[in-house]
Every structure is written in C-alpha cells, then in structure tokens.
Amino acid sequence: MTVFDNVAFSMTIAKKSSAEIKMKVDSALNRMRISEYAGRYPSELSGGQQQRVAIARAIVNDPKLLLLDEPLSNLDAKLRIEMRSELKRLHQELGTTIVYVTHDQVEALTMSTRIAVFFEGILEQVSDPIELYLNPATLRVADFIGNPRINFIEGTATSVYQKGVVEVNSDLGLMVFPEDQFIEVPKLSSFPIKIGIRPEKIIINGVGNGMVIDAEVYTSQPAGSETILTLHCKTSEIMAKLLGIHRFMSDQTVKCEFSLDDINIFSSSTGKLIKRAMNKE
Structure with missing residues (x-):
C-alpha cells in the first residue's frame, strides 16, 4: 500500500466516503509534514518518514486518547530528537490526551505534562516534569531521573x-x-x-x-x-x-x-x- 492507502486503511474498512477519507488523510499527512510522500511505498521512505506515517495513521480519526508505546525506540539519536519535536507540536495542535510509554527519561522530561514512574509494576511517583526532577519522591526515582546522575x-x-x-x-x-x-x-x-x-x-x-x-x-x-x-x-x-x-x-x-x-x-x-x-x- 502507498502512504495514502496506509493512513486511510481504518477509514476504508469503516466504509467512510471517499471525500471524507481524502480530507482526513490529507490533514493527517499535512500535520506530520509528509504530504509529498502520499504516493510512495514504505520501502521508499526513511525510518523517520515511516514513523511519521504510523503516527498519521493513528491520528487520522481524531482520537480522544492516543496510546504510544516507545514509538521512537528504533530511531537513531538525530531522528529521535526530530520526532520528539514533532510529537510535542502535534500534542499542542490536537489537544489529544497522549499516554506515552518510554524507558528514555529525556523523552519523558521534554515531552510530557505529567510523568508516572513505575518500578517493577509499582507506581512510585506522579508529578509534572520539573517537580519530578527537582524533588524525586524516593531514592530510586532520584537515581533514575537525570543525566549525569544525581x-x-x-x-x-x-x-x-x-x-x-x-x-x-x-x-x-x-x-x-x-x-x-x-x-x-x-x-x-x-x-x-x-x-x-x-x-x-x-x-x-x-x-x-x-x-x-x-x-x-x-x-x-x-x-x-x-x-x-x-x-x-x-x-x-x-x-x-x-x-x-x-x-x-x-x-x-x-x-x-x-x-x-x-x-x-x-x-x-x-x-x-x-x-x-x-x-x-
């Protein structure tokens, strides 16, 4: 499937009208700044472009809640920084609640409005990023957050x-x-x-x-x-x-x-x- 067909897949299955599909897919591709790749195939895209397509497919139906499980883990350092910026901008534009799972503390601190820190399945602290960094609730949280370490x-x-x-x-x-x-x-x-x-x-x-x-x-x-x-x-x-x-x-x-x-x-x-x-x- 082309990029357009990939992003439109869920709407096609739901039998939405062609006009609505085109309008929403074009909007999602534009938000992710990949409109010019609509006719391309996955093998013709870079890793960062493929990741943008995956996110465009997730937001095309204007979800109220977006679940992202380590979406940037397979990207190199430069692309991760670029995509962090895109995701933060997207969150501000959409106003959608995003639950973002990551082991990368830089992603957590730079992108979030609230952070929940879990150790071995147990919730250790919930706070905004600045408060979490300045006042970690436990030694484990303090040792985990910050590079170089506290x-x-x-x-x-x-x-x-x-x-x-x-x-x-x-x-x-x-x-x-x-x-x-x-x-x-x-x-x-x-x-x-x-x-x-x-x-x-x-x-x-x-x-x-x-x-x-x-x-x-x-x-x-x-x-x-x-x-x-x-x-x-x-x-x-x-x-x-x-x-x-x-x-x-x-x-x-x-x-x-x-x-x-x-x-x-x-x-x-x-x-x-x-x-x-x-x-x-």
Missing part, C-alpha cells in the same frame, strides 16, 4: 528541637536547615540520611555566595557543549556539570559551591524524600 552523599541528621533546626553532617560539611523545610523529621534525635544534589547545581571556583567546600579533580570530560567533572571530596565521589569547555588537571584542588536550597535529603531507612529542594523558577 549525587548521593551519606550523612547524619540531628534534630535540635530547642532551636527548631535540623543539622546535617556529611562530607559536604555541616548544614543547618529550619525544621519546617522538612516534610517529616524522624522522632529519633539522630538518624542516617542521604543528601541528593544535581551535578549542574555545583559551581566550580565561583564567587562564594553559597556553601563552599574543597574537592580534588579525579577526571575531567570536556564534551563541547558541556564539561563533566568527577570530584573527590573526603570519602565521597561527586559529579559536577559545567556549560561549555573547561580544562582541569587531575588531582587539581577546586572550590565547589552550592546552595542549600538545591539540596534534597532522603531518609536512609525508608528511601523517601524528607527535605525538598526549592523551585526558584
């Missing part, structure tokens, strides 16, 4: 009830938070925690507006648009992500700066988020 640092939290604060001690130093910033504070006076901080939230050799610690460069990985640093801070290994090309030597000592507002704290015993990062956007 930094985890072991520590101990102590409730100082008479001052209404929680003191957190780790390789990042002593941090003091108002108790009301915590979702919950275990009733123990002292308890094990894990600090979470995103690599892009760590500033190297900044002006000193936040908390500053010393670290040694283990490796530096310039990648054109960004530079990834692996750093050793006492017994902890952390990663920092810098925009642009930066050059560092192995074993070089640098100043790492970060804001307490960007810190997540998780209970080590339950794995749940107990202190949220602040969304400044």
Whole structure:
C-alpha cells in the first residue's frame, strides 16, 4: 500500500466516503509534514518518514486518547530528537490526551505534562516534569531521573528541637536547615540520611555566595557543549556539570559551591524524600 492507502486503511474498512477519507488523510499527512510522500511505498521512505506515517495513521480519526508505546525506540539519536519535536507540536495542535510509554527519561522530561514512574509494576511517583526532577519522591526515582546522575552523599541528621533546626553532617560539611523545610523529621534525635544534589547545581571556583567546600579533580570530560567533572571530596565521589569547555588537571584542588536550597535529603531507612529542594523558577 502507498502512504495514502496506509493512513486511510481504518477509514476504508469503516466504509467512510471517499471525500471524507481524502480530507482526513490529507490533514493527517499535512500535520506530520509528509504530504509529498502520499504516493510512495514504505520501502521508499526513511525510518523517520515511516514513523511519521504510523503516527498519521493513528491520528487520522481524531482520537480522544492516543496510546504510544516507545514509538521512537528504533530511531537513531538525530531522528529521535526530530520526532520528539514533532510529537510535542502535534500534542499542542490536537489537544489529544497522549499516554506515552518510554524507558528514555529525556523523552519523558521534554515531552510530557505529567510523568508516572513505575518500578517493577509499582507506581512510585506522579508529578509534572520539573517537580519530578527537582524533588524525586524516593531514592530510586532520584537515581533514575537525570543525566549525569544525581549525587548521593551519606550523612547524619540531628534534630535540635530547642532551636527548631535540623543539622546535617556529611562530607559536604555541616548544614543547618529550619525544621519546617522538612516534610517529616524522624522522632529519633539522630538518624542516617542521604543528601541528593544535581551535578549542574555545583559551581566550580565561583564567587562564594553559597556553601563552599574543597574537592580534588579525579577526571575531567570536556564534551563541547558541556564539561563533566568527577570530584573527590573526603570519602565521597561527586559529579559536577559545567556549560561549555573547561580544562582541569587531575588531582587539581577546586572550590565547589552550592546552595542549600538545591539540596534534597532522603531518609536512609525508608528511601523517601524528607527535605525538598526549592523551585526558584
């Protein structure tokens, strides 16, 4: 079948009129920007064009709900970026509810309005993409979302009830938070925690507006648009992500700066988020 016949197949089976079929197929092909390929056969199309045909066939009947199960998994990186853009534009134009299943967290974060994260069939968190990234509900979600991965640092939290604060001690130093910033504070006076901080939230050799610690460069990985640093801070290994090309030597000592507002704290015993990062956007 040609591209036109392929997209029209469901309407043909439903015995729709030729005029209605032509109108809706032309509209679907136009939306997917493949009108000029209407007379071609699948073997004459690229992988990205074939994927557009499949989506055009799915939307030709103006569905109220569109189910997409890893639709971009067989495409190369360049085509995936292109098709992500097309699908997001299509969603805005159609206003159709789309349930999109993917293992690619970049697809999930860039395309969705709501994300549901499942592990082993169990729903772990439902949130909008920004909230999910800034405040993952559990250690598993935090570790899954983000590239490079989030930094985890072991520590101990102590409730100082008479001052209404929680003191957190780790390789990042002593941090003091108002108790009301915590979702919950275990009733123990002292308890094990894990600090979470995103690599892009760590500033190297900044002006000193936040908390500053010393670290040694283990490796530096310039990648054109960004530079990834692996750093050793006492017994902890952390990663920092810098925009642009930066050059560092192995074993070089640098100043790492970060804001307490960007810190997540998780209970080590339950794995749940107990202190949220602040969304400044």
